[in-house]
Amino acid sequence: MTQQRLMSKKKPSFPVSKKLDAFLEYYNRKTEIPIFYEDLLRFAGSIVVYDDDGEDTLWVRAYYSDSERQEIDLNLKQVYSILHSDGSDSIFEYLSVDAVDYCTFGNSKPFRIKVRNILNDNFTHFYVKKTDASRIYGLELEHMLSPYNLNYLVHGD
Structure with a gap:
């Protein structure tokens, strides 16, 4: 399937209103975070991510220069700590940012961050996207209706 055909129905993006x-x-969804979507776009290169069947997932694994990577890893650990803990840096030594993936398909072109707890080898993903009111409404609705705990934060755009 060509990229042109895949993107035939792009959903528009909506700004956040004053009421939202x-x-x-x-509800403490707005918070200062140390990294922005644009920071993650500064990757030096990428490689295609394939699924177990060898099919292109439309995600690429981004890689950064050494100096960029150190700062990005530290900032992503901080975001993880804000999302899943108390926001302190006391857990940083037990975390590893295993992957920063960029979606080449879709409306929001999100980054998927894989963070692993090195003590128990468990990992979780979180996503960094451009702010869009319709996505925020969807996340809030899912948070209210889902039996699972859903965390999200908004900072700027």
């Missing part, structure tokens, strides 16, 4: 912004502030 106030809602996010009230």
Whole structure:
């Protein structure tokens, strides 16, 4: 399937309204984070990620220069700590950023971050995307209706 055909129905992006912004502030969804979507776009190169059947997943594994990687890893660990812990740096030594993947398909072109706890080898993913009001409404609805705990944060755009 060609990229042109895959992208035939692109969903528009919507800005965050003042009321939604106030809602996010009230429910502590807005927070300062040390890294931005644009920071992750500074990757030096990438390799294609294939699934177990050898099919292109439409994700690429981004890699960064050594100096960029150190700063990005530290900042991504901080975001992980804010999302899943108390926000302190006391857990950083037990975390490893195993992968930063970039989706070449889709409307928001998200980054998927894989963070591993080196003590028990468990890992989790979180995503970094451009802010879009319709996605925020969807996440909030899923958070209210899902039996699973859903965390998300909004910072800037």
